[in-house]
Amino acid sequence: MPDSERLYYSDPFLKSFSATVVGDREASGQERGLVWQVSLDKSAFYPTSGGQPFDTGLLRATSAAGSSVEIPVEQVEEDDAGRVWRFIQQPLAAGTQVEGQIDWIRRFDHMQQHTGQHLLSAVFVRELQAPTVSFHLGEETSTIDLATSAIAHHSLERVERIANEIIGEDRPVTISYASRVEAEAMLASGELRKLPDREGAIRVIDIADLDRNACGGTHVRATGQIGGLLIRRLEKVSRGVRVEFVCGLRAVRAARVDAAVLTETAGLLSTGAPELPGLIRQMLANSKSTAKERQKLREELATYQAAEIVREVSIDGGLRLIVRGWKDRDRDFVKLLASRAAAAAVSTVAIFRAEDADPIGVLLARSPDLKFNCGSIMKEALASLGLRGGGSPDLAQGEVPAKDEAALRDLVMNAVHREIAKQRAGTD
Ligand SMILES: [Zn+2]
16 A cells, blocks of 8 residues: 655645545554554654654544544654554544644644754854754754764854844745755765665755755744744763754743743842852852851860760769760761760760650760770670661761660660770779
8 A cells, every 4th residue: 555645745834634544453552542543645744753753633534423523643653664654542444534633833843843953953064063963852852963072152152143043034944856866966065964865756955055954854934933043951972962952932931931040049149140150159158168167166066065064974983974865966966075075084985865866866985095896886786676887996876766775775884884894804
């Protein structure tokens, strides 16, 4: 069976058409309830190809009872044999007459992005000798991959400005056909930018005095209909540089979102958008020095408070054992307190708790004259409760559920007493 006539080849502005269903088949493994596929003798629905996504729309048919039914077309794909299939949610038999109608808002948007891609690729070649190796038209933005190592910011701005000047010049975009031999000659002379690896007549898309490219996609009539082009972002990829861009209303939407974000951010900081980078840089520097100052104060406070705590607890049996907990201090501060308390006086052991959350943070620190290993004691005590933790010889930490905290404390205290007794026996 011959492939359906692709009406968009000669008239990309055709929005509706009459056709006959010439093939129908059950679709397998399709999501969204798209159970049936039909092929038509002619069609304006564009199938996914060349980086441009498929069209959607409607097929209007007359039922056996004489009433009109509207069947949404939700996907259009070309099979390996080059035949185009429209995916629908209900069976539609061969021989049925249908009126096809494409979703024009979606299609025109694709035409703007696609023609914008021809324009942008051509300007990149002309201005920066950077050829396009691939194109992707996405839901939100489009990308082209350029075979180049890097693009300077000022070069990117220049390419964007030139592309928009050409849009303003409203240059005609025309379709013509060339034989394979003619197209190869054009490619060799540099007249044609790209040639697909395909048999038969070659469809050539021409942007007046700028670009000639073999392409089967849909394009606008003149560059003015691209409506504007905005480059969004550059990204390094394995084969070069990926350029993200938007055209037409997509460019307006993207710029609107940016403007809203900038306005809100500037409002929060009571400044204008142009002042934002300088102000934020200054705020980051301030916050860094504030954090430094805060850390210094915390350390001073810990040293001062640790000395107080040590003074409050007297030595009993040769050991100053300080057991304390805080609900309003974070773990790092309690850890700082434990190490400062242990350093403040000889024969001192601190068993501190940070009770700001459950599990509770438990710290064990000792003064340098006590030779036992805090890390091993903590590790063993936690292990006997099925928990993990440890530390260095003079400072260890662990986390314990609030219900097991008393048990852990007893284990640690007993171990400390054992070690002290051992140390004494060794020195006597
Ligand atoms: Zn094209």
